[in-house]
Amino acid sequence: MVLDIPPRTCMIDRSGHEVWRQLNEARCRIFHSSSRHQTDGVFRALTEQRVRTPWIEALRKQQAEGTAPGQTSGKQEVPSHRSLAPKRMEDSYHSVILPLAQDPWLLDTYLNSSGHIRLGTIFMDLDALSGVIAYKHTGEDVTTVTASCDRIVINHPLTEICDLELSGQVTYATGRSSLEISMQVAKAPKDGERIRNEDILLSCTFTMVSLDPGTKKPVPVNPLIVETPEEKRLYALGERNSEIRKQRKQTALIKYTPNDLESDLIHAFWQKQLQFHDPYDELRKPDNVHFMDTTRLRTATIMQPQNRNRHHFMIFGGFLLKQTFELAFTTAAAFAHARPTFVSLDPSTFQNPVPVGSILYLTATVVYTDPPLIGAPGEQFDAESKYTRVQIRVDSKVRDVEHGRSKPTGQFNYTFNVEKNIRVMPRTYQEFMMYLDARRRAEQVKESVKEDEIGLSPKAAEQSVTE
Secondary structure, eight states: OBOOOOGGGGGGOOSTHHHHHHHHHHHHOBOOOOOOOOOSSSOHHHHHHHOOSOHHHHHHHHHHHTOOTTOOOSSOOSOTTOOOOOEEGGGGOEEEEEOTTTOHHHHHTTBOTTSOBOHHHHHHHHHHHHHHHHHHHHOTTSEEEEEEEEEEEEOSOOOSOOOEEEEEEEEEOOSSSEEEEEEEEEEOOOTTOOOOGGGEEEEEEEEEEEEOTTTOOBOOOOOEEOOSHHHHHHHHHHHHHHHHHHHHHHTOTTTSOOOHHHHHHHHHHHHHHHHHHOTTOOOOOOTTEEEGGGGOEEEEEEOOGGGBOTTSSBBOHHHHHHHHHHHHHHHHHHHHTSOOEEEEEEEEEEOSOOBTTSEEEEEEEEEEEESOSSOOTTOOOOTTOSOEEEEEEEEEEEEOTTTOOEEEEEEEEEEEEESSOOEEEOOSHHHHHHHHHHHHHHHHHHHHHHHHTOOOOHHHHTTOSBO
């Protein structure tokens, strides 16, 4: 950068040649900017594992070959002699230290306007870490994609800005195409020390699927060797999560009608709506009750190559997690007019890949509140509680810019606590189905949290320096 000062500037001072010399030196002095500290929301140690080829090189190669972005060869590319020998959990273990307390410029990319750590950026890191772990287990011959996030749960509040350790390993793999990865984020321990249970900020599990790069068909992965009691416990959790996914498919509302209890709940809501509008009934909709359709927020974003995955032409799952989380957070805040605190990312699915250059449409809706406006027969809850647990469903779809084709890409379910007595009320059949699906998820999460003895009280969550 050259500082351009017009020659006539020297006439403002009568000190003569000295001023002239200094100004001329200033005019030709070269200034160098300091090295970049910013990242795209994913820590450098993980970004390097994800993006190995500059975008311009990948684009030129694709143009030279005359192929469409993401187009496959159609031929099997996984070697037939690929080893599928069982592996240990520790073989895939990987950890990264995020030096937030040491590097203020790095911290700058992880903070929001109120000084809280943006969990969406942590979710990006976790998805990138899950990819590193998956490839340590499967090898580089396969394509591994995120199929679902079974849960992300806050274990303990983070009360100060500190270095964080992100770590995880494959904890469930039977030899078929899918594998489950368990990860955690905790305060980075000092040298020679181990992480204490109370230092664990959050834990999560991701399900990954391995595909043949040429055919995009599932391929088998190495099964796990389970030896120690702790490994057996983690493996059993993976089996439980797999069973829950199967049960959810078998009873999905898209295929099956609501059960008797849920039908009674729909009828009770319908009766309540009639009361609200009956001119001969004094009951009217309370101010803290909001119809579901009034809670929706939508966004549209073009997908840029800076957020691509290691296969160049698709957006990596962590970016979708960040985008959906921040929209869900905004929706909860707009609904309650209070600062939400994150509780969990409930079981969520990635349905289709998101190509670079496409447009991503997100729709967030408040689909369930706990305590509810109307409980199921026999259900007990504190209707006067000053805290409300709000579940946000974010539906995503992607549209091809050139052809206008669209397809769903995933559904993400976030739960937040707000310090407000507020309720959501469905009033169409579609909204009733969304409400019941969210209610089922809430019940499943309650059970798993109770079994694992994790989760925060609303008051404790408010003390955390995370969103």
